[in-house]
Amino acid sequence: MIGLLALMLIYWIFNLPSAQSKVESQQLWIEQVQQGSLELTVTGFGQLESKVQRFLTAPFSAVVEEIILRPGAKVAPTSIILKMSNPEIDQAVILAQLALNAENARLKQLKLTQARENLSASNGIAELKLDLSVFRSKLAAETKLAKQGIVTQLNLMTTQAEVNKLAGRLDNSKKRLKQLIDIHQQGLQIQAEYIAEKSSLLTIADNNYQRLLVRAGIDGVLQALPVELGQSVSIGHQLALVGGTNDLLAIVQIPQRDVQAMLPEMSVSIDTRGGVAQGKVTRIDPVVKDGNVEVEIELIGPLPRNARPSLKVEAKVNLGRLENALYIKAPVNSSPNSRLTIFKVNAEASSAEVTWLEFGVKNGQYIEIKSGAKYGEQFILSDMNKYSEQTNIQIIP
Secondary structure, eight states: OOOHHHHHHHHHHHHSSTTTEEEEEEGOOOOOOOEEEEEEEEEEEEEEEEEEEEEEOOOOSEEEEEOOTTTTTTEEOOOOOEEEEEEHHHHHHHHHHHHHHHHHHHHHHHHHHHHHHHHHHHHHHHHHHHHHHHHHHHHHHHHHHHHHHSOOOOHHHHHHHHHHHHHHHHHHHHHHHHHHHHHHHHHHHHHHHHHHHHHHHHHHHHHHOOOOOOOOEEEEEEOOOOOOOOOOOOTEEEEEEESSSSEEEEEEEEEGGGGOOTTTTOEEEOOOOHHHHHEEEEEEEEEEETTTEEEEEESSSSSOTEEEEEEEEEEEEEEEEEEEEEEEEEEEOOOOEEEEEEEOOOOTSSSSEEEEEEEEEEETTEEEESSSSTOOOEEEEOOOOOGOOOOOOEEEE
């Protein structure tokens, strides 16, 4: 039993990391402390969104008959995204057109009737003028003959009376023709109002029909189309979402710990995987969701050719820079503004001993060292939990 216990003790001792554990250098991630200007940035991921968005809804109850464009398609204001049908609207257009045609027919009939009445009145005036001209000539001749005693005064007076009668009738006929023209104008105006009314009803019906052709309304990209072919939709049902491509925003999620030093108007680089755009922070959401904060970034200047709504992007916010700072690549399990035990390599790179490092801000793969290190010193950055109980280790070349 004593021998068995001795063997177990020896096995346990040899399997524990000793104070002089030996580790090959190829298995270690060793980096040197650097000093200088450290750019401070935080990284977030999100997508581009349009400043101008148009959400299209169904104006009437209808059925989706044809889908012409799918999400991702570029659209113009007049681009038709889908077609819908509504039998009531189709019937309303037909009835409105028939009513307008009937009023136009009445207008033509009215003009024909007025033309006949004007022609009849004009002919009556022409006959009166002719008769008046004849009797005036007769009166002139009888006046000369009456002076010679050939024609009696009674005949002369009779002719004069006939001339006066015809002149009066002609004057009255002219007045009646003028009144008739005024009445005709009023009739045409009334009929024109009827036609305008029917035309307005047709325009309304046709506009309703045109609204069944769902158009984009703006230049941009079709972002969403939550309907299917043959689907019945009710008034207000969501049909499509169109986003403009001229003015874009980047909506990105940034870890809460990295937002503390962020301020509006800070410059941002937006990587679209097809180029880099510049922008500035315009809004920082005060609400934290799943450890992230939503940040809105306005894009400035020319955009990469592949920039479009819903495109996934990476954003790097420039927080400024630290001058004459000590920094190193971020060790495993390190975090900003924290302390961490880490192995410092000696000058000969033959061994390493445990020390404390106090970290500041983190920038990408680099992290600021506030205390515990000097320029040029080397540290093991790989995971050393296996040697957490050791104060030093030997490094084998």
